[in-house]
Amino acid sequence: xxxxxxxxxxxxxxxxxxxxxxxxxxxxxxxxxxxxxxxxxxxxxxxxxxxxxxxxxxxxxxxxxxxxxxxxxxxxxxxxxxxxxxxxxxxxxxxxxxxxxxxxxxxxxxxxxxxxxxxxxxxxxxxxxxxxxxxxxxxxxxxxxx
Amino acid sequence: xxxxxxxxxxxxxxxxxxxxxxxxxxxxxxxxxxxxxxxxxxxxxxxxxxxxxxxxxxxxxxxxxxxxxxxxxxxxxxxxxxxxxxxxxxxxxxxxxxxxxxxxxxxxxxxxxxxxxxxxxxxxxxxxxxx
Numbered sequence: 210x211x212x213x214x215x216x217x218x219x220x221x222x223x224x225x226x227x228x229x230x231x232x233x234x235x236x237x238x239x240x241x242x243x244x245x246x247x248x249x250x251x252x253x254x255x256x257x258x259x260x261x262x263x264x265x266x267x268x269x270x271x272x273x274x275x276x277x278x279x280x281x282x283x284x285x286x287x288x289x290x291x292x293x294x295x296x297x298x299x300x301x302x303x304x305x306x307x308x309x310x311x312x313x314x315x316x317x318x319x320x321x322x323x324x325x326x327x328x329x330x331x332x333x334x335x336x337x338x339x340x341x342x343x344x345x346x347x348x349x350x351x352x353x354x355x
Numbered sequence: 356x357x358x359x360x361x362x363x364x365x366x367x368x369x370x371x372x373x374x375x376x377x378x379x380x381x382x383x384x385x386x387x388x389x390x391x392x393x394x395x396x397x398x399x400x401x402x403x404x405x406x407x408x409x410x411x412x413x414x415x416x417x418x419x420x421x422x423x424x425x426x427x428x429x430x431x432x433x434x435x436x437x438x439x440x441x442x443x444x445x446x447x448x449x450x451x452x453x454x455x456x457x458x459x460x461x462x463x464x465x466x467x468x469x470x471x472x473x474x475x476x477x478x479x480x481x482x483x484x485x486x
Contacts (some may be wrong), residue, residue: 219394274373297394298377305364312444315361330452340456348448 210324212239213284215294215303218247218263223254226295231259234293237324244283246276246299273299277306284311291329291351300354308352315352316344322353329353363409369443373406379414 212234216227223231223245234241242260254263262283266276280303284292292307294300296317308315320341321332329346331353346353367374379397380390387402392411402408420428438445466475480486 217394224394274368277368298392299394301361302364302374302376305361306368308361309365309368314448316449317361338457340454342454343452345450345452346448347450 210239210291210327211287211289212241212291212293213280213287213289214241214243215280215292215300216243216245217295217297217299218245218249218254221249221251221253224295224297226297230293230295233322239291239324241293242287244280246273246303273302274306277303277310281307281310290349292353294352294354296354304352304354311352313348313352314346315354316346317354319353360409363407367407370407373403374409375400375402375406376409378408378410381410381414 214227214230214234216230217224227243227245231241231243242262243256244262244264245254246264246266248266250265254261264276264279266273283289284307292304294304301317304315304317316331316333318333318335319331320334323330329351331344331346333342333344334340335342364374364376375389375391377392378389379392382388382390389400389402389408390397391400466472477486
């Protein structure tokens with residue numbers, strides 16, 4: 210399953226939420242690449258084990274519409290079927306925009322997910338963590354916010 | 356709408372408008388200045404002429420309608436819009452599988468720390484192969 214991880218840069222490095230998702234993708238043996246977004250000129254990024262693209266957004270920009278345009282283009286060019294993003298302000302904006310571009314419902318508040326027979330099954334926390342529920346994503350493109 | 360919600364951003368994308376999300380304060384002077392929550396803290400931006408705003412739970416105080424306003428609202432016409440008239444894909448692409456309530460368990464081990472409790476933590480970490 211071709212996967213794109215939308216990462217974030219904090220203090221010139223990949224932040225912890227991004228690293229957790231990369232670790233999960235490795236555990237599941239997903240074929241993934243990473244797109245990171247930040248406003249810094251030269252963050253410390255890069256890996257020999259996966260392809261990585263850094264999108265430097267304008268610090269003057271009010272929102273992430275232009276960044277979403279670029280990521281949407283990458284998703285379509287690379288035939289990405291699963292998009293993973295950390296649960297942050299920036300990622301929530303980006304995933305919302307991408308879900309409209311690609312007509313797919315994003316699944317947020319995901320605490321775990323698995324791949325079963327080519328389908329993505331998510332586990333979500335609700336009611337302040339008092340209950341969990343599971344859903345199966347049936348669209349051709351999946352958006353998950355961990 | 357609060358941080359968990361993705362809806363305002365989606366609306367702005369449909370309408371091809373800017374979305375200023377996670378607003379926690381609004382100041383109105385010559386311009387409208389919005390204070391927006393970010394990963395690092397917050398930033399102030401000037402509101403564009405047309406945009407979609409989303410506010411965090413603590414960013415606004417709700418104004419509850421009084422009885423007179425509630426009655427007046429009932430007289431207002433409500434425009435009904437058919438989903439099919441909107442240029443959007445509204446098909447369901449999530450299948451609900453299961454829901455489970457998490458129980459709080461009182462079972463567990465209580466350790467009274469008399470200066471040696473760290474040893475218990477170390478043993479637990481060894482059991483879990485963390486160290």
